[in-house]
Amino acid sequence: VxxxxxxxxxxxxxxxxxxxxxxxxxxxxxPTMAIVDVMIVRIHNKRLAIPISSIVEVANFKKDGMHRIGNGEVTMIRDEVLQILWLNDMVGSSDRCEILIVVQYHKRKCCIPVDAVEGQQEVVVKPLSTFIGTTKGISGVTILGDGDVVPVLDVNTMQE
Known part of the structure; x- marks a missing residue:
């Protein structure tokens, strides 16, 4: 086997x-492949994969609990002020985001609002080809069982 x-x-x-x-x-x-446990999420009818190793928790998102600080937005989760990381540039804007995926990168936490969590699965991640180039915040892509090509987030490079 x-x-x-x-x-x-x-x-x-x-x-x-x-x-x-x-x-x-x-x-x-x-070296061009890696097998990773990911959580499949949906934002604005687009799927993304977030490595489970980066996820700290999943929480309900109440937009009335959101506050502006400078150019960014934050929310309070478990007595911590966390930056909200919108992925509008990547997948478009969604008004339905009701779930927060709290991720940790470089010993810092932030949260990503998503519309839905579809589940967890083990996937093979292929890096983006040099023809396409590198994309900040994306470590590669995976192809799900239904044939959908899904980007895999790299939370370590999303804020650089």
Whole structure:
């Protein structure tokens, strides 16, 4: 099963056994792929994938709890003032955002308003090709079971 899974990702497995000493397993996977647990969310009828490792919590979003500070907006969650990170430039503006995904990056937290949480799944992430170039806030794309190509957020570069 392991061998088939690795080969399906265009990788190889090598096993060396020395009697009385043990075995060495060497797994080689292409550097252009990574398998990541993500939460699939929807904003303005567009899907995005957020790595589970970046998510701190999911909370209800009450727009009346939003405040302006300088050029940004913040909200209070569990006695913490958190910046609201709108993804309008990426997916368009939505008036229905009722859920906040609290993410952590560089030891800082912020929250991303979303319309819906579709669920969690393990996906293969492919980096964007050099032809397309790099996009701030996107680590790559994944193709879901229904054929939809979904960007995978990189919360570490979203605010740079």
């Amino acid at each position: 392991v061998k088939r899974s690795i080969e399906s990702l265009k990788g190889t497995i090598k096993v060396e056994t020395t009697p009385g000493k043990g075995s060495v397993f060497e797994l080689l996977l292409p």
